Amino acid sequence: MKTIAIIGRGKTKQHIDxxxxxxxxxxxxxxxxxxxxxxxxxxxxxxxxRYEGVIGCEGYVDWxxxxxxxxIYMLAADTEVPSCSVLRLNSRKFFTTTTAYAIAKAxxxxxxxxxxxxxxxxxxxxxxxxxxxxxxxxxVAEGQGIEVRTHDECRLLQ
Numbered sequence: 457m458k459t460i461a462i463i464g465r466g467k468t469k470q471h472i473d474x475x476x477x478x479x480x481x482x483x484x485x486x487x488x489x490x491x492x493x494x495x496x497x498x499x500x501x502x503x504x505x506r507y508e509g510v511i512g513c514e515g516y517v518d519w520x521x522x523x524x525x526x527x528i529y530m531l532a533a534d535t536e537v538p539s540c541s542v543l544r545l546n547s548r549k550f551f552t553t554t555t556a557y558a559i560a561k562a563x564x565x566x567x568x569x570x571x572x573x574x575x576x577x578x579x580x581x582x583x584x585x586x587x588x589x590x591x592x593x594x595x596v597a598e599g600q601g602i603e604v605r606t607h608d609e610c611r612l613l614q
Contacts, residue, residue: 460562461571463490464555468607469574478571481562483554485516486574487528496528497554497561499543504536529561550593553586559593562602569603576610587612 463469463482474480479494485507487496498520500506507513520528520537527541534540545560555575562570575590590612594604606612 457569458565458567459569459571460565460567461573462555462558462562462575464572464574464576466574466576466610468576468610471607471609472573479565479567481558483558485510485513488516488519493524493526495526495561496524496539497530497558498528498537499531499551499554499557501531529557550589552589555586556589556593559590559597563593563597563600566600567602569605570597571605572610572612573607575606575612 457477459475459478461472461478461480463472463480463486465483465486469486474492480490480492481495481497482490482493483497484500487493487498503520504517507516522538524539526539528537528539529543530537530540531543533542543557543561545557545564547560551557551560555572559570597604
């Protein structure tokens with residue numbers, strides 16, 4: 457069974473069940489916390505300054521500028537990021553969060569399952585605004601016969 461696991465920074469990421477058969481992608485500065493990734497996402501054009509002084513993001517810009525054995529998916533080519541791979545998606549609609557880009561990219565790989573870890577419903581945070589976009593792309597995946605899974609503690613699909 458072909459599975460792509462997308463890792464956010466929410467609490468359910470602690471429950472990830474790692475398996476060598478799965479493909480793991482992480483988003484933004486969270487990506488530098490994992491050694492077994494097959495891909496990472498950085499879709500913010502202001503990445504050079506966005507993470508300055510943010511607790512937990514120390515070293516992220518240097519991490520982006522280092523070579524990696526996997527692609528770092530970005531919206532445009534960037535010579536400062538040696539592992540940059542430009543996201544090429546057939547659709548450019550309804551992307552309000554990195555998670556939406558990651559789900560859309562996963563759909564192009566035609567997996568059997570997309571797992572979402574650490575992507576939570578947070579009334580005070582980023583996902584409140586982005587939730588409609590995430591739900592749209594989950595619907596697209598499910599409409600193509602791809603099962604989307606979350607941890608039992610994740611309220612995103614409840």
